[in-house]
Amino acid sequence: MKTDALIRLDNLRKSYYVGKHELEILQGISLEIHEGEFLAILGPSGSGKSTLMNILGMIDRPTSGTYTFNGKMISFEDDFKLAGLRNKAIGFIFQKFNLLPKFNALENVEMPLLIRGYARNEARPHAVEQLEAVGLADRMKHKPMELSGGQQQRVAIARALVGKPAVLLADEPTGNLDSKSEADVMKLFKELNSKGITIILITHSEDVAREADRIVVIRDGKICDTHSPHHF
Ligand SMILES: Nc1ncnc2c1ncn2[C@@H]1O[C@H](COP(=O)(O)OP(=O)(O)O)[C@@H](O)[C@H]1O
Ligand SMILES: [Mg+2]
Numbered sequence: 001m002k003t004d005a006l007i008r009l010d011n012l013r014k015s016y017y018v019g020k021h022e023l024e025i026l027q028g029i030s031l032e033i034h035e036g037e038f039l040a041i042l043g044p045s046g047s048g049k050s051t052l053m054n055i056l057g058m059i060d061r062p063t064s065g066t067y068t069f070n071g072k073m074i075s076f077e078d079d080f081k082l083a084g085l086r087n088k089a090i091g092f093i094f095q096k097f098n099l100l101p102k103f104n105a106l107e108n109v110e111m112p113l114l115i116r117g118y119a120r121n122e123a124r125p126h127a128v129e130q131l132e133a134v135g136l137a138d139r140m141k142h143k144p145m146e147l148s149g150g151q152q153q154r155v156a157i158a159r160a161l162v163g164k165p166a167v168l169l170a171d172e173p174t175g176n177l178d179s180k181s182e183a184d185v186m187k188l189f190k191e192l193n194s195k196g197i198t199i200i201l202i203t204h205s206e207d208v209a210r211e212a213d214r215i216v217v218i219r220d221g222k223i224c225d226t227h228s229p230h231h232f
Helices: 049-056 079-089 105-115 120-133 149-161 179-194
Strands: 007-018 021-033 038-042 064-069 090-093 167-171 198-203 214-219 222-227
Touching: 007 049, 021 049, 021 222, 038 049, 038 179, 049 167, 049 198, 079 090, 090 149, 105 120, 105 149, 120 149, 149 167, 149 179, 167 179, 179 198
Parallel strands: 038 198, 038 214, 090 167, 167 198
Antiparallel strands: 007 021, 007 064, 214 222
16 A cells, blocks of 8 residues: 555554453554654553554554554564664653663663664763753753753653654653643654654643644544644
């Protein structure tokens, strides 16, 4: 199927078996996301947002349906190839930051490049650049515990960006933040998006979703609405 979208999902389904019962978590999601877009996926808790995010992020596989990335249909069978594509194409940001507690900000941000096979001295200048870009030039040697929630999330954003991914996937990125830090993080997303990075933001908050260019509403594993942020 031809598409010029960066990401295309066709009738994506995901179910789990709990005992003998099949639980249908995603019930046929079809969606196109274009390069440079800032998309919010909005839905209540339990609607399947994280399940969808994990498939978009290639860390989980659908039960059926197809996922086309950059014009190529993804085969979820080849774990090794999938991991390689994920490492290059996707930057993740989570609600709980998921930083490594024993490593300082710089070391956390270097990590994806080390995994990719860079030597530390090759990785370091990229990590420094990203930490500067998120406004943390003066916090590079701090460990996560020595940073505020908002600062930790900015380290996580720098880590997500250091490999120059095509897409930034953020699952409830402001869920653990106070309103000031939430505003800072949303402002940073807007800046990054204006520089060209595609952002997919998952949230249960209408206020957060409103910052995006397009909002897809998900309920019970189905897309039930798509609209512009002026709708609310
Ligand atoms: N591994 C699993 N096995 C069974 N059910 C699951 C599993 N993971 C998630 N679910 C169920 O899928 C539904 C959607 O979960 P999730 O995608 O985390 O929703 P959201 O992120 O929108 O809150 C929930 O009802 C959850 O209990
Ligand atoms: Mg979730």
